[in-house]
Amino acid sequence: MTHMFFILTVALYACATAAYLACLVRTSPLLTRWAGRILVVGFTAHLLSTIHLANKLKYLPLTNLQESLSFFSLAIVSCFIYFERRYKVTTLGSFIVPVALLMLVASSSLHAEVRQLPPILQSNWFWFHALLAFTSYACFTIAAGVAVMYLIQRYFLKTKHFGALFQKLPSLETMDEISYRCLTVGFPLLTVAIISGSIWSEQAMGSYWVWDRKETWSLIIWLIYATLLHGRLTIGWRGKRAAILSILGFIVVLFTFFAMKHSIIW
Amino acid sequence: MNIIVVGLSHKTATVEIREKAAFSPNQIEKPLSELIQLEGIIEGVIVSTCNRVEIYATTRDIAGGIARIKRFMAEYHHLPFEALEPHLYSYHAEAAIRHVFRVASSLDSMIVGEPQILGQIKTSYGYAAEFKSSGIILNRFLHKAFSVAKRVRTETKIASSAVSVAFAAVELAKKILGDLSDKTVMLLGAGEMCELAAKHFLNSGAKGVLVTNRTFERAERLAEEFGGEAIPFEAFIENLHRADIVLSSTGAPHCIIGPKDAEDAIKRRRSKPIFFIDIAVPRDIDPKVDKVENAYLFTVDHLQEIVQANLAQRSLEAEKAEEIIDQEIGQFHKWLSTLEVTPTIVALRTRFDEIRRAELDKTIANWKELPPGAEKRLEALTLAMMNKLLHAPTFVLKQAGQGGRVDLYVDSLRQLFELEALQRDDEELELEE
Numbered sequence: 001m002t003h004m005f006f007i008l009t010v011a012l013y014a015c016a017t018a019a020y021l022a023c024l025v026r027t028s029p030l031l032t033r034w035a036g037r038i039l040v041v042g043f044t045a046h047l048l049s050t051i052h053l054a055n056k057l058k059y060l061p062l063t064n065l066q067e068s069l070s071f072f073s074l075a076i077v078s079c080f081i082y083f084e085r086r087y088k089v090t091t092l093g094s095f096i097v098p099v100a101l102l103m104l105v106a107s108s109s110l111h112a113e114v115r116q117l118p119p120i121l122q123s124n125w126f127w128f129h130a131l132l133a134f135t136s137y138a139c140f141t142i143a144a145g146v147a148v149m150y151l152i153q154r155y156f157l158k159t160k161h162f163g164a165l166f167q168k169l170p171s172l173e174t175m176d177e178i179s180y181r182c183l184t185v186g187f188p189l190l191t192v193a194i195i196s197g198s199i200w201s202e203q204a205m206g207s208y209w210v211w212d213r214k215e216t217w218s219l220i221i222w223l224i225y226a227t228l229l230h231g232r233l234t235i236g237w238r239g240k241r242a243a244i245l246s247i248l249g250f251i252v253v254l255f256t257f258f259a260m261k262h263s264i265i266w
Numbered sequence: 267m268n269i270i271v272v273g274l275s276h277k278t279a280t281v282e283i284r285e286k287a288a289f290s291p292n293q294i295e296k297p298l299s300e301l302i303q304l305e306g307i308i309e310g311v312i313v314s315t316c317n318r319v320e321i322y323a324t325t326r327d328i329a330g331g332i333a334r335i336k337r338f339m340a341e342y343h344h345l346p347f348e349a350l351e352p353h354l355y356s357y358h359a360e361a362a363i364r365h366v367f368r369v370a371s372s373l374d375s376m377i378v379g380e381p382q383i384l385g386q387i388k389t390s391y392g393y394a395a396e397f398k399s400s401g402i403i404l405n406r407f408l409h410k411a412f413s414v415a416k417r418v419r420t421e422t423k424i425a426s427s428a429v430s431v432a433f434a435a436v437e438l439a440k441k442i443l444g445d446l447s448d449k450t451v452m453l454l455g456a457g458e459m460c461e462l463a464a465k466h467f468l469n470s471g472a473k474g475v476l477v478t479n480r481t482f483e484r485a486e487r488l489a490e491e492f493g494g495e496a497i498p499f500e501a502f503i504e505n506l507h508r509a510d511i512v513l514s515s516t517g518a519p520h521c522i523i524g525p526k527d528a529e530d531a532i533k534r535r536r537s538k539p540i541f542f543i544d545i546a547v548p549r550d551i552d553p554k555v556d557k558v559e560n561a562y563l564f565t566v567d568h569l570q571e572i573v574q575a576n577l578a579q580r581s582l583e584a585e586k587a588e589e590i591i592d593q594e595i596g597q598f599h600k601w602l603s604t605l606e607v608t609p610t611i612v613a614l615r616t617r618f619d620e621i622r623r624a625e626l627d628k629t630i631a632n633w634k635e636l637p638p639g640a641e642k643r644l645e646a647l648t649l650a651m652m653n654k655l656l657h658a659p660t661f662v663l664k665q666a667g668q669g670g671r672v673d674l675y676v677d678s679l680r681q682l683f684e685l686e687a688l689q690r691d692d693e694e695l696e697l698e699e
Contacts, residue, residue, distance in 0.1 A: 027423070153441070157441070157442065157562050158556065158562070160564070160568050160571070162571070162572050162575065166441070169441075170444075171440055171441050171442060171443065171444035172441070172442050172443070172444070172539060173442065173443050173444030173445070173539075174444045177444075235536060235537070236535070236536025236537040236538065237537060238537045238538070238560070239537060239539070239559055239560045240559055240560075241559070
């Protein structure tokens with residue numbers, strides 16, 4: 001059952017990716033509408049598959065890389081659906097949906113090992129921590145997608161190239177606003193995630209902070225986004241510099257996510 | 267019945283001639299009533315814009331009708347016929363239908379795809395309808411033209427891009443600043459171009475205008491016109507940070523805004539972008555301003571490039587529009603031909619005869635003991651009844667054949683007796699706006 005939903009999700013995300021990429025080269029309100037619909041159906045299937053799996057395992061499926069990738073992808077898509085509705089930015093889908101699809105495909109290619117849940121993870125603080133962390137990561141993914149779009153659009157404006165893609169991309173101001181919104185949601189979530197993570201660490205290992213690699217990198221991520229937000233709020237950092245830092249932050253997020261799997265959790 | 271078009275446009279006449287031949291909308295009743303009093307002219311609509319003056323009419327006598335309308339245009343404006351005639355074009359039948367469809371769809375406009383022309387034709391038609399100079403054919407014809415124009419607009423991208431420099435500037439500003447409703451425009455100097463662009467920005471919702479000029483009175487006057495604020499020329503740099511859009515067209519011999527000025531202004535705005543448009547020759551704004559982060563500088567040449575690209579795109583879309591018009595002409599032409607008298611009489615007789623024969627056959631088939639010869643007498647009786655009934659309508663139709671009311675009769679008859687399913691989609695009947 002879970003597997004069936006999962007396959008369905010991959011198929012639907014693949015269709016949505018194709019539709020969103022087609023939106024880049026063709027202007028058609030019908031295509032845009034269908035891309036959105038397919039994605040929502042895909043998201044529903046994804047959600048059901050995750051709930052079903054959680055029900056079967058009796059815990060949230062984010063305890064290994066396979067489960068986490070799928071969960072990451074779910075969080076990204078849900079964030080994207082929100083931002084697309086809110087700001088009417090179809091082009092964002094052409095940058096974000098393929099990422100969600102890639103993560104899901106990567107997740108499905110991993111081998112699922114059946115295992116007993118380690119006692120260390122049997123804490124409500126852990127679930128709380130993980131859920132928040134993934135939501136904040138999803139926000140940062142959207143911010144990075146928007147940052148890439150911003151840099152492309154900025155390039156077109158500075159070099160005076162007014163092609164089809166220029167017409168498609170949203171205004172600089174809209175992208176700036178989305179990235180700011182992502183930051184103001186993502187950063188507090190990350191902060192609470194780190195705090196709840198350290199409480200869990202205290203419960204499980206008797207210390208709030210053990211300077212484990214994962215913890216260190218999380219702190220680096222937190223510092224990057226704190227700098228970004230601080231710059232924005234004090235001297236109005238925006239535009240190119242903010243976009244580059246936002247992309248850098250996302251790269252570190254990805255690095256932490258993939259490279260730290262042999263740390264405490266996994 | 268024939269539709270004829272006589273007129274002149276930017277393609278055949280200079281602005282001096284167009285001005286002289288134009289009909290003022292304030293006094294349109296007089297020419298309209300004179301028009302339909304011309305011999306052989308039954309219905310008439312006058313379209314008069316700054317780029318074209320056209321008369322649409324219906325007549326039975328194509329050559330005579332066209333000649334009389336041409337003479338009318340010259341005489342009405344007291345122009346020598348020989349001077350006006352070479353600029354006039356005329357169309358009839360299918361060519362006339364095509365012409366009006368193309369005009370309404372903005373394919374014949376100076377700037378292909380510009381949206382005003384449709385509204386102008388609608389207004390002109392409104393006058394004709396008000397003063398009853400248009401009748402059944404032109405009513406139907408112009409409604410059809412409006413629906414064709416609507417189809418062209420929705421099914422092609424002909425009107426979706428900016429084709430004037432001022433409009434291109436607004437579009438570009440939206441790409442940088444997003445919604446313009448909380449944005450401020452600063453005008454440096456006062457050129458026609460600059461004022462036009464400022465008007466476009468205000469029409470697109472820009473919030474405020476700051477005006478500066480070397481002569482402060484001039485700035486004040488403009489500021490008043492736009493409901494903005496005048497700033498002394500010496501102080502404009504200090505106010506630069508208040509502007510989201512800077513339009514510059516001073517006659518200064520060298521640059522008046524350098525990269526340092528732009529950088530300071532943007533810093534004071536907490537890095538919010540400024541969109542600079544330099545219309546002046548020689549340039550007012552140092553090209554290096556474009557290198558400043560969050561400053562975006564465009565010259566009139568850049569805007570011109572956008573306009574050219576959009577125009578090229580439009581001509582591609584125009585081909586699609588012509589195809590749509592081709593389809594629609596056929597449909598309308600079919601309706602027009604049903605309005606002829608003779609085919610209508612034939613159709614009416616056929617319809618009556620069908621009913622008569624059907625009822626006769628039914629009666630005879632059910633009549634068990636039919637007396638000999640009864641069949642023949644029934645036949646004669648029904649035939650005589652039918653002929654008597656049809657006599658008056660046929661006579662009136664033929665009589666009316668010369669005048670203008672015939673179309674009304676023919677159209678009513680065809681509808682009353684359902685002589686053929688008229689393709690009357692609701693959409694084409696509704697007069698939008």
